[in-house]
Amino acid sequence: xxxxxxxxxxxxxxxxxxxxxxxxxxxxxxxxxxxxxxxxxxxxxxxxxxxxxxxxxxxxxxxxxxxxxxxxxxxxxxxxxxxxxxxxxxxxxxxxxxxxxxxxxxxxxxxxxxxxxxxxxxxxxxxxxxxxxxxxxxxxxxxxxxxxxxxxxxxxxxxxxxxxxxxxxxxxxxxxxxxxxxxxxxxxxxxxxxxxxxxxxxxxxxxxxxxxxxxxxxxxxxxxxxxxxxxxxxxxxxxxxxxxxxxxxxxxxxxxxxxxxxxxxxxxxxxxxxxxxxxxxxxxxxxxxxxxxxxxxxxxxxxxxxxxxxxxxxxxxxxxxxxxxxxxxxxxxxxxxxxxxxxxxxxxxxxxxxxxxxxxxxxxxxxxxxxxxxxxxxxxxxxxxxxxxxxxxxxxxxxxxxxxxxxxxxxxxxxxxxxxxxxxxxxxxxxxxxxxxxxxxxxxxxxxxxxxxxxxxxxxxxxxxxxxxxxxxxxxxxxxxxxxxxxxxxxxxxxxxxxxxxxxxxxxxxxxxxxxxxxxxxxxxxx
Numbered sequence: 001x002x003x004x005x006x007x008x009x010x011x012x013x014x015x016x017x018x019x020x021x022x023x024x025x026x027x028x029x030x031x032x033x034x035x036x037x038x039x040x041x042x043x044x045x046x047x048x049x050x051x052x053x054x055x056x057x058x059x060x061x062x063x064x065x066x067x068x069x070x071x072x073x074x075x076x077x078x079x080x081x082x083x084x085x086x087x088x089x090x091x092x093x094x095x096x097x098x099x100x101x102x103x104x105x106x107x108x109x110x111x112x113x114x115x116x117x118x119x120x121x122x123x124x125x126x127x128x129x130x131x132x133x134x135x136x137x138x139x140x141x142x143x144x145x146x147x148x149x150x151x152x153x154x155x156x157x158x159x160x161x162x163x164x165x166x167x168x169x170x171x172x173x174x175x176x177x178x179x180x181x182x183x184x185x186x187x188x189x190x191x192x193x194x195x196x197x198x199x200x201x202x203x204x205x206x207x208x209x210x211x212x213x214x215x216x217x218x219x220x221x222x223x224x225x226x227x228x229x230x231x232x233x234x235x236x237x238x239x240x241x242x243x244x245x246x247x248x249x250x251x252x253x254x255x256x257x258x259x260x261x262x263x264x265x266x267x268x269x270x271x272x273x274x275x276x277x278x279x280x281x282x283x284x285x286x287x288x289x290x291x292x293x294x295x296x297x298x299x300x301x302x303x304x305x306x307x308x309x310x311x312x313x314x315x316x317x318x319x320x321x322x323x324x325x326x327x328x329x330x331x332x333x334x335x336x337x338x339x340x341x342x343x344x345x346x347x348x349x350x351x352x353x354x355x356x357x358x359x360x361x362x363x364x365x366x367x368x369x370x371x372x373x374x375x376x377x378x379x380x381x382x383x384x385x386x387x388x389x390x391x392x393x394x395x396x397x398x399x400x401x402x403x404x405x406x407x408x409x410x411x412x413x414x415x416x417x418x419x420x421x422x423x424x425x426x427x428x429x430x431x432x433x434x435x436x437x438x439x440x441x442x443x444x445x446x447x448x449x450x451x452x453x454x455x456x457x458x459x460x461x462x463x464x465x466x467x468x469x470x471x472x473x474x475x476x477x478x479x480x481x482x483x484x485x486x487x488x489x490x491x492x493x494x495x496x497x498x499x500x501x502x503x504x505x506x507x508x509x510x511x512x513x514x515x516x517x518x519x520x521x522x523x524x525x526x527x
Contacts, residue, residue: 036281053332095464224271311337
């Protein structure tokens with residue numbers, strides 16, 4: 001008898017699975033590809049018609065440097081851009097604000113105004129690429145800058161295709177780049193839903209993220225339970241704001257991790273689709289099939305990368321990418337092998353993209369839809385994850401809502417407990433990490449990481465000084481006053497926000513105006 005092993009979510013993995021492990025109602029749980037409950041994928045043909053969108057997450061230093069990397073990635077065959085922003089931008093501060101000293105350009109690109117956005121996308125055909133922007137609290141601000149730059153280049157908003165993460169709830173749970181308290185933050189999300197429906201109809205207005213919770217230590221069950229519970233909260237907020245569910249739900253999207261535990265990850269993705277379809281149909285009365293489809297982007301697991309023997313990460317990323325594809329992802333970012341050390345080099349980023357291209361063009365993964373359908377082990381795991389995730393979601397809702405559970409610290413405590421268990425298992429050797437606690441080498445080969453020039457902060461400050469000297473200060477003040485009035489009232493704030501950005505008001509200034517009206521969230525706050 002094989003030794004029993006446990007899944008990441010704590011289920012025992014049997015040495016052998018038989019048909020007895022399959023749910024009795026398997027046919028109704030499966031359905032057909034592209035049909036409710038979308039277990040087998042959200043589109044009938046999936047990758048047999050075209051492969052998933054291959055994205056590469058990039059952004060560092062200045063907008064000009066990041067623009068050069070984007071052109072390299074497009075020449076290498078990437079189909080979508082995924083923008084990383086530095087911490088000051090994510091927190092709604094300008095690069096010359098004293099509070100952000102030392103952080104400018106460190107973990108992503110610094111965007112202070114429309115001028116930086118012009119540089120970031122210079123020469124890139126915005127009507128032909130799909131752009132994902134990992135930005136949350138000021139997500140609407142970066143979307144509007146993107147729209148303004150597109151319009152300057154003759155690209156109408158109706159032609160724009162992409163996603164803003166815009167998922168503020170997971171920031172309170174696992175990441176921390178929040179600005180405003182939850183209630184005005186949810187209002188801003190709902191305003192973005194309404195604005196995009198009217199102005200940018202092909203844009204995915206939110207990417208409800210489990211990725212960062214998983215990186216913080218959440219198990220697969222916790223990842224999808226807390227993510228889908230947050231999704232319910234966003235839908236409720238939009239409905240409460242007067243939007244009809246089928247008017248905004250088709251543009252919702254999700255963002256998950258892909259770990260090396262391939263079988264459980266495939267099962268996780270399939271279970272998440274099934275739960276979301278049932279929620280949207282039964283709880284919210286969605287009629288449009290697109291409202292019930294859980295479309296998602298996947299990124300391979302950064303937390304599983306090691307600085308020790310970093311080339312081994314190439315193997316990890318290939319396995320993780322394979323799991324995402326077998327699980328039916330709509331787009332995929334594969335991490336570079338050197339990301340546990342520093343920002344990826346050009347060669348490492350190209351190798352990460354080549355990993356996806358090998359999966360798409362050298363394997364038979366795209367020949368058939370959902371190849372694991374009916375698998376004894378995958379179907380059994382899918383049912384287990386589905387039941388456990390629904391039970392955990394119910395524990396969230398027993399607090400009243402996802403927001404009230406966040407305020408009670410429920411999700412954070414659950415994730416921290418999971419993370420602690422993982423750390424204990426690694427320390428004891430129970431959980432093997434190749435190159436770290438087993439199969440280590442005495443000496444590592446030298447590696448030269450990509451480094452960010454600290455002079456970037458000085459250059460950004462100089463650009464801001466020039467901008468403020470040259471722009472129409474009166475127009476900026478009038479635009480900020482109109483934004484303040486909208487924020488104090490009940491109208492959609494994105495319209496005056498767009499005009500303020502057009503007048504060359506900075507990201508820090510518009511976020512500062514909203515801070516003055518809505519306040520700034522701190523973990524000890526109550527609402």
